[in-house]
Amino acid sequence: MADRTTILECIYTAINETNEMLPAESRLEPQESEKVTGEEAKIDSLGFVTLLVAIEREVEAKTGGCPNLAEELTEADVELTTIGDIAGFISERT
Amino acid sequence: MSNSEHVLILSDFNAEMMAGLMSNDVESPAVSAKTGGFGQVSSVLVNSGHPAWEDKTAAIVWTHPESVSQVFVRAKLMESVDHAEALREVDKFCDEIEAASSRVQTMLVTTWSLPDRSRGYGMLDFRQNLGIRSLLASMNQRLAERLGSHPGIFLLDSSPWLSASGAYDPKMWYLAKVPFSKDVFKAAVKDVKAALRGMKGLARKVVICDLDDTLWGGIVGEVGWENLRLGGHDPIGEALVDFQKQLKALTRRGVILAIVSKNTEEIALEAIESHPEMVLRKADFAGWRINWTDKAQNIADLMKELNLGINSAVFLDDNPVERARVAEALPEVLVVDMPKDKMLYPQTLAQLDCFDTPTLSEEDRKRAEMYQLERERRAAQQQADDVGSMDEWLHSLEMSVQIEPLQEANQQRIGQLLNKTNQMNLSTRRMSESELVEWASAPNRGLWGFRVADKFGDAGLTGIASCEIDGETAEIVDFILSCRVMGRRVEETMVHHVVGFASQNGVKKIKARYQPTAKNAPCLKFWRQSGFEELENETFAWDCSNPYPQHEAIELKILEATETIPGK
Numbered sequence: 338m339a340d341r342t343t344i345l346e347c348i349y350t351a352i353n354e355t356n357e358m359l360p361a362e363s364r365l366e367p368q369e370s371e372k373v374t375g376e377e378a379k380i381d382s383l384g385f386v387t388l389l390v391a392i393e394r395e396v397e398a399k400t401g402g403c404p405n406l407a408e409e410l411t412e413a414d415v416e417l418t419t420i421g422d423i424a425g426f427i428s429e430r431t
Numbered sequence: 432m433s434n435s436e437h438v439l440i441l442s443d444f445n446a447e448m449m450a451g452l453m454s455n456d457v458e459s460p461a462v463s464a465k466t467g468g469f470g471q472v473s474s475v476l477v478n479s480g481h482p483a484w485e486d487k488t489a490a491i492v493w494t495h496p497e498s499v500s501q502v503f504v505r506a507k508l509m510e511s512v513d514h515a516e517a518l519r520e521v522d523k524f525c526d527e528i529e530a531a532s533s534r535v536q537t538m539l540v541t542t543w544s545l546p547d548r549s550r551g552y553g554m555l556d557f558r559q560n561l562g563i564r565s566l567l568a569s570m571n572q573r574l575a576e577r578l579g580s581h582p583g584i585f586l587l588d589s590s591p592w593l594s595a596s597g598a599y600d601p602k603m604w605y606l607a608k609v610p611f612s613k614d615v616f617k618a619a620v621k622d623v624k625a626a627l628r629g630m631k632g633l634a635r636k637v638v639i640c641d642l643d644d645t646l647w648g649g650i651v652g653e654v655g656w657e658n659l660r661l662g663g664h665d666p667i668g669e670a671l672v673d674f675q676k677q678l679k680a681l682t683r684r685g686v687i688l689a690i691v692s693k694n695t696e697e698i699a700l701e702a703i704e705s706h707p708e709m710v711l712r713k714a715d716f717a718g719w720r721i722n723w724t725d726k727a728q729n730i731a732d733l734m735k736e737l738n739l740g741i742n743s744a745v746f747l748d749d750n751p752v753e754r755a756r757v758a759e760a761l762p763e764v765l766v767v768d769m770p771k772d773k774m775l776y777p778q779t780l781a782q783l784d785c786f787d788t789p790t791l792s793e794e795d796r797k798r799a800e801m802y803q804l805e806r807e808r809r810a811a812q813q814q815a816d817d818v819g820s821m822d823e824w825l826h827s828l829e830m831s832v833q834i835e836p837l838q839e840a841n842q843q844r845i846g847q848l849l850n851k852t853n854q855m856n857l858s859t860r861r862m863s864e865s866e867l868v869e870w871a872s873a874p875n876r877g878l879w880g881f882r883v884a885d886k887f888g889d890a891g892l893t894g895i896a897s898c899e900i901d902g903e904t905a906e907i908v909d910f911i912l913s914c915r916v917m918g919r920r921v922e923e924t925m926v927h928h929v930v931g932f933a934s935q936n937g938v939k940k941i942k943a944r945y946q947p948t949a950k951n952a953p954c955l956k957f958w959r960q961s962g963f964e965e966l967e968n969e970t971f972a973w974d975c976s977n978p979y980p981q982h983e984a985i986e987l988k989i990l991e992a993t994e995t996i997p998g999k
Binding site for chain 2: 354357358359360383386387390407
């Protein structure tokens with residue numbers, strides 16, 4: 338199991354990467370409570386997919402492996418609402 | 432974002448990421464980018480009333496060949512196809528782009544590329560009427576033939592953006608219909624911004640070079656010109672010759688060269704003229720400051736001498752301390768971060784995107800030569816200052832000004848001058864060539880180009896004036912003069928012609944309304960000394976019952992229209 342702190346660092350790097358492509362009102366804060374899905378999320382579905390792929394790349398580069406998030410989320414039928422949820426989901430699978 | 436360029440991206444993929452990157456990019460000009468929606472290319476191009484066009488000043492059309500040509504789709508599946516049919520499909524696409532181009536000032540169309548990993552027919556892939564690459568090359572060639580010379584349409588080569596490893600992103604394509612990595616979009620945004628800067632007349636015009644360890648290897652004052660590293664069987668020497676060749680090439684696209692170097696002038700100039708491997712000689716430089724003074728001060732003085740704004744300058748120097756000093760003192764100068772390894776100098780110069788312009792005229796190609804002539808004129812002026820008056824100097828120049836109506840032969844040059852001149856510019860309005868032609872075609876308007884020559888040579892078409900008549904009054908709308916010929920009474924000649932035109936058309940009073948910008952203070956200075964009466968709000972007026980005087984030293988030639996422009 339990968340260290341949660343390391344996973345969060347990867348996610349925050351991915352957030353910075355993704356923010357470069359988002360309008361000011363949609364930019365994400367690098368914090369566990371930041372909403373990424375649902376009505377309170379600042380990003381739309383494209384932003385969410387972009388973020389997931391960026392996170393996969395960062396985690397893969399830093400830890401040597403990462404689950405296929407988009408596919409596993411669909412298969413596991415789980416809804417990840419916050420950055421903290423994503424970190425937990427990855428930690429359990431690496 | 433009120434001063435932003437409003438850019439529309441039409442693509443056959445999801446371009447929201449690119450729109451975001453472009454809007455967030457801090458490089459000038461500021462852009463507000465919107466997409467036409469995933470896959471909405473033709474449907475938006477053919478619909479002039481589509482809301483996506485509202486307020487847009489530029490559009491980017493980025494497609495894959497598959498979305499333009501069904502023949503290409505079949506060719507990729509190795510079917511036997513008729514290549515001529517694919518070209519007819521390209522023609523249809525070009526028709527749509529041409530029709531849509533009048534809705535924006537700038538239409539940027541990307542060329543088509545194949546992913547590097549796509550091998551096609553391998554060693555047969557460039558065989559005519561068979562290979563996929565052969566077909567794509569023909570399609571790109573047709574795109575260039577159809578659109579390449581259209582004044583408002585520009586082709587951007589997508590292949591450099593897509594050449595890096597990892598350029599294609601299959602995961603993002605299948606998940607979100609985004610085919611490329613972020614780096615591809617970043618490279619595209621960089622090229623689009625360079626094009627938009629060119630359209631706005633913000634291309635850099637002068638490269639100011641250091642000498643020691645920049646144009647040549649070594650310190651000439653210490654080792655002598657005979658021992659400099661330049662050319663020969665020496666990797667650094669060869670690289671610096673290539674670097675000089677590239678600088679020389681820049682002069683052929685309208686960029687002028689200058690020197691700012693801490694050196695003894697006599698020694699440095701001797702090296703430039705005497706070293707057998709020097710590509711650049713004294714005649715290639717529009718001016719220089721070779722002394723022991725602060726380089727920032729030298730650059731400021733030099734730009735003033737060349738009559739160019741500081742923001743036209745690019746500074747190349749091997750010394751990071753000098754670069755930091757110039758960057759701090761003159762933030763508008765583009766200070767290039769030169770690599771430590773001199774073998775990388777040619778590549779660094781080749782990658783600069785600050786010289787892109789939408790047109791290249793004969794005047795541009797001869798600009799370096801014209802600045803050299805200007806240097807000689809200044810020397811003659813200095814001599815005249817020593818012995819006589821300004822009038823004597825003007826007489827000695829044997830100047831002539833040829834006045835030409837707007838016509839097909841000069842339309843591109845007039846459009847270029849209108850859109851890039853900043854200092855002597857009354858209204859600083861920017862228009863595409865087609866907008867300009869349409870504006871000038873109204874019967875109550877006149878627009879002329881002014882071509883200046885003297886005994887030293889032909890400065891080319893360097894001035895524009897236009898006026899609009901409304902009953903017994905008229906307004907000078909454009910009053911534009913290249914900095915190359917400012918201060919030689921060409922300004923008064925232009926006013927003389929416009930006032931004469933107005934007077935012949937029954938105008939009693941003509942006005943010039945100065946529109947201030949950050950750069951056109953020289954224009955206000957001229958109008959304040961012009962003899963026109965200054966009214967309120969920096970507006971100037973002349974009673975047309977009095978002819979406006981023209982300087983006797985200037986011979987005036989009026990060229991009648993030999994070709995017609997649409998609507999004129």
